[in-house]
Amino acid sequence: MFDLMGRTILITGASSGIGEAMARLFAREGGRLLLCARRTDRLEELAAELRAAHECDIHVFHLDVGDRDQVSMAFRGLPDSWSSIDVLVNNAGLSRGMDPVQEGSLDDWDEMIRTNVSGLLYVTRQVLPGMVRRGRGDILNIVSTAGHEAYPGGAVYCATKHAVDAFTQGLRKDLVSTPLRVMAVSPGMTETEFSLVRFHGDREQADRVYNGMTPLAARDVAEAALFALTRPAHVQVGEIILWPTNQAGSTLVARDSSKPPHSSTLPPPHSVPPNESAWRGFYELNEEESGFPGSEPGTSPPIV
Numbered sequence: 001m002f003d004l005m006g007r008t009i010l011i012t013g014a015s016s017g018i019g020e021a022m023a024r025l026f027a028r029e030g031g032r033l034l035l036c037a038r039r040t041d042r043l044e045e046l047a048a049e050l051r052a053a054h055e056c057d058i059h060v061f062h063l064d065v066g067d068r069d070q071v072s073m074a075f076r077g078l079p080d081s082w083s084s085i086d087v088l089v090n091n092a093g094l095s096r097g098m099d100p101v102q103e104g105s106l107d108d109w110d111e112m113i114r115t116n117v118s119g120l121l122y123v124t125r126q127v128l129p130g131m132v133r134r135g136r137g138d139i140l141n142i143v144s145t146a147g148h149e150a151y152p153g154g155a156v157y158c159a160t161k162h163a164v165d166a167f168t169q170g171l172r173k174d175l176v177s178t179p180l181r182v183m184a185v186s187p188g189m190t191e192t193e194f195s196l197v198r199f200h201g202d203r204e205q206a207d208r209v210y211n212g213m214t215p216l217a218a219r220d221v222a223e224a225a226l227f228a229l230t231r232p233a234h235v236q237v238g239e240i241i242l243w244p245t246n247q248a249g250s251t252l253v254a255r256d257s258s259k260p261p262h263s264s265t266l267p268p269p270h271s272v273p274p275n276e277s278a279w280r281g282f283y284e285l286n287e288e289e290s291g292f293p294g295s296e297p298g299t300s301p302p303i304v
């Protein structure tokens with residue numbers, strides 16, 4: 001079995017959620033970590049903690065993946081000792097809003113497309129030539145179950161994740177004659193800051209997403225990524241799809257109404273102002289009507 005010892009691993013979006021959980025796990029496994037995101041204060045804190053706990057080598061840098069010039073400058077500016085990247089984990093991503101398309105916000109759409117699709121392409125384009133030249137490298141994309149099945153209110157987010165799925169497949173084909181591996185991990189509902197960001201900081205709305213069910217934890221997804229990255233060189237994990245046990249599709253989640261309402265213990269992210277208009281009683285509608293397309297009584301649509 002391969003391990004991560006001494007491998008230089010770039011994780012985009014390492015300042016929270018799944019990216020942060022991967023940084024924690026990969027540091028424990030001996031990886032050299034290159035961590036980027038926009039909130040560098042968080043990255044610095046995380047790096048200090050991981051250096052103290054595991055004596056690992058970590059370099060952090062500011063990056064808005066959707067800013068093409070910034071991406072090219074950031075990679076040109078990497079110190080020599082960090083420029084040979086062995087593993088790229090394209091994790092940075094977000095969802096914004098739950099409006100139906102006819103009422104959708106163009107700003108929300110632009111932000112999702114810029115981050116989830118363009119950003120992932122820009123970063124991959126910077127890192128890939130070096131991997132091809134050196135004849136080694138793994139690319140692992142964090143896609144989503146939303147990359148396989150769309151859900152109402154999520155058309156544009158799902159479209160971005162379908163795009164990432166298609167790109168992942170195409171890239172694997174482009175690289176078929178090389179030793180490079182292209183992998184994906186696609187989680188269902190995972191409790192991170194994802195819903196808080198989607199609802200522009202509205203904690204109550206974000207908590208309701210996980211009412212009456214147990215979502216995946218960021219750590220669960222990080223463990224799947226670790227599995228994929230540590231297979232022997234001749235094994236290329238195409239995709240790992242992870243569901244919470246009580247989720248069986250983008251619009252099928254069984255919720256136990258006897259459970260107390262979900263209450264997150266996650267700290268509030270900064271720079272995401274509340275937006276009262278975002279959720280629009282989506283859950284209430286389905287509880288009253290109990291007939292959401294594709295759902296069963298007692299279930300309601302998830303958002304991942």
Ligand SMILES: NC(=O)c1ccc[n+]([C@@H]2O[C@H](COP(=O)([O-])OP(=O)(O)OC[C@H]3O[C@@H](n4cnc5c(N)ncnc54)[C@H](OP(=O)(O)O)[C@@H]3O)[C@@H](O)[C@H]2O)c1
Binds near residue numbers: 063091218
């Ligand atoms: N949570 C879920 O249910 C779920 C399910 C399936 C797939 N996913 C996918 O998992 C990935 C990680 O999300 P998460 O759940 O861990 O959410 P999260 O806790 O909100 O983390 C998102 C990360 O992406 C970074 N990011 C966002 N926009 C960025 C940008 N323009 N440039 C650089 N970094 C950016 C954020 O850092 P900064 O804000 O500091 O830049 C943050 O570190 C995403 O691709 C998401 O689509 C999540």
